[in-house]
Amino acid sequence: xxxxxxxxxxxxxxxxxxxxxxxxxxxxxxxxxxxxxxxxxxxxxxxxxxxxxxxxxxxxxxxxxxxxxxxxxxxxxxxxxxxxxxxxxxxxxxxxxxxxxxxxxxxxxxxxxxxxxxxxxxxxxxxxxxxxxxxxxxxxxxxxxxxxxxxxxxxxxxxxxxxxxxxxxxxxxxxxxxxxxxxxxxxxxxxxxxxxxxxxxxxxxxxxxxxxxxxxxxxxxxxxxxx
Amino acid sequence: xxxxxxxxxxxxxxxxxxxxxxxxxxxxxxxxxxxxxxxxxxxxxxxxxxxxxxxxxxxxxxxxxxxxxxxxxxxxxxxxxxxxxxxxxxxxxxxxxxxxxxxxxxxxxxxxxxxxxxxxxxxxxxxxxxxxxxxxxxxxxxxxxxxxxxxxxxxxxxxxxxxxxxxxxxxxxxxxxxxxxxxxxxxxxxxxxxxxxxxxxxxxxxxxxxxxxxxxxxxxxxxxxxx
Numbered sequence: 001x002x003x004x005x006x007x008x009x010x011x012x013x014x015x016x017x018x019x020x021x022x023x024x025x026x027x028x029x030x031x032x033x034x035x036x037x038x039x040x041x042x043x044x045x046x047x048x049x050x051x052x053x054x055x056x057x058x059x060x061x062x063x064x065x066x067x068x069x070x071x072x073x074x075x076x077x078x079x080x081x082x083x084x085x086x087x088x089x090x091x092x093x094x095x096x097x098x099x100x101x102x103x104x105x106x107x108x109x110x111x112x113x114x115x116x117x118x119x120x121x122x123x124x125x126x127x128x129x130x131x132x133x134x135x136x137x138x139x140x141x142x143x144x145x146x147x148x149x150x151x152x153x154x155x156x157x158x159x160x161x162x163x164x165x166x167x168x169x170x171x172x173x174x175x176x177x178x179x180x181x182x183x184x185x186x187x188x189x190x191x192x193x194x195x196x197x198x199x200x201x202x203x204x205x206x207x208x209x210x211x212x213x214x215x216x217x218x219x220x221x222x223x224x225x226x227x
Numbered sequence: 228x229x230x231x232x233x234x235x236x237x238x239x240x241x242x243x244x245x246x247x248x249x250x251x252x253x254x255x256x257x258x259x260x261x262x263x264x265x266x267x268x269x270x271x272x273x274x275x276x277x278x279x280x281x282x283x284x285x286x287x288x289x290x291x292x293x294x295x296x297x298x299x300x301x302x303x304x305x306x307x308x309x310x311x312x313x314x315x316x317x318x319x320x321x322x323x324x325x326x327x328x329x330x331x332x333x334x335x336x337x338x339x340x341x342x343x344x345x346x347x348x349x350x351x352x353x354x355x356x357x358x359x360x361x362x363x364x365x366x367x368x369x370x371x372x373x374x375x376x377x378x379x380x381x382x383x384x385x386x387x388x389x390x391x392x393x394x395x396x397x398x399x400x401x402x403x404x405x406x407x408x409x410x411x412x413x414x415x416x417x418x419x420x421x422x423x424x425x426x427x428x429x430x431x432x433x434x435x436x437x438x439x440x441x442x443x444x445x446x447x448x449x450x451x452x453x454x
Binding site: 023026028042062139198202205216 | 402
């Protein structure tokens with residue numbers, strides 16, 4: 001059990017999508033509680049942002065705002081086993097190049113990289129999705145998959161999540177929770193997931209191809225561009 | 228449209244359950260974006276806690292911690308149309324009596340009170356569930372419904388959520404998201420919900436009696452205690 005991943009990090013940036021982050025974290029929070037500490041060291045979580053300033057979920061002038069406190073910066077984040085990259089409108093904004101650089105720099109030392117929604121765009125910009133299969137948010141499918149930085153990735157439309165090696169990419173927003181549960185099932189075991197799902201009173205979708213939203217938004221697979 | 232609720236508040240306390248809060252807020256966040264501002268004033272959100280210190284999701288010594296920044300205290304929160312009370316282990320802790328007092332004091336001026344999970348315990352302790360039907364988390368069903376402060380409430384076991392007048396109580400954790408979507412459908416209209424659900428890529432459960440977790444945990448209805 002000592003080899004199981006326990007050092008988690010999440011990336012935050014202004015205008016992140018709250019459920020992209022807190023759906024997967026809810027599942028991990030339940031695991032992190034004492035009754036789940038079955039022989040391996042406690043989980044740790046680093047919340048990583050450009051600075052230690054609280055990170056807003058919405059535009060600065062939006063009066064419907066939530067802010068989350070980082071624990072580390074991109075410069076001082078500790079070693080990580082798992083990096084979770086949520087999506088959101090802000091993933092496309094100026095200043096996120098440093099996050100892509102961070103993902104590029106850290107990926108070789110990670111056991112797993114997990115993206116939710118447009119977090120896959122940050123991973124693609126980091127170059128770590130080159131030559132891999134991946135998925136992303138279905139509402140902005142054409143925009144994300146059409147970026148030059150996405151051209152070496154095989155984008156799978158009909159997918160709640162996609163795994164390729166140690167990279168898990170999920171579709172939009174709530175798909176991150178199903179993807180995280182599938183990842184927990186693979187890494188820690190199905191028994192854990194059942195306890196989590198019951199604790200969360202969650203209707204889990206364990207089939208990665210169960211994705212009506214690809215059809216709703218008319219998304220098609222996007223193979224890598226030949227160069 | 229001017230009469231629709233727009234001033235939202237949420238209660239926070241240490242060891243709140245993150246999905247209780249951010250599932251419902253995800254849905255409201257989508258509504259609060261400019262394309263949903265169809266003629267009535269912008270939504271506002273007050274995040275209300277005992278003090279303005281960032282509020283932790285876990286015990287102080289848990290290294291898997293998330294902290295959210297309040298915008299107001301129980302003493303200076305502005306007038307509200309809707310109060311959302313999330314649950315979590317901390318809802319039963321010392322210091323939450325002040326939250327129950329806040330709910331009691333504010334309820335008469337609210338248009339709606341919405342509780343998630345053990346947030347219903349705080350509402351029951353506030354006295355506002357006396358004589359009403361309600362539901363709560365299914366894992367801790369017997370504990371919550373057995374409290375003396377719960378004795379004047381008719382607790383409904385087989386329920387994803389329960390409405391009684393202007394009080395909506397949901398079952399545990401992820402039930403809060405389905406309950407919030409049902410509330411949005413009733414107050415703002417079903418069209419809004421469809422856009423939200425598609426944007427969240429969410430598998431909605433629109434039937435309030437669709438609750439397998441009541442059976443999983445062997446929960447039974449608890450009628451009011453005759454006095």
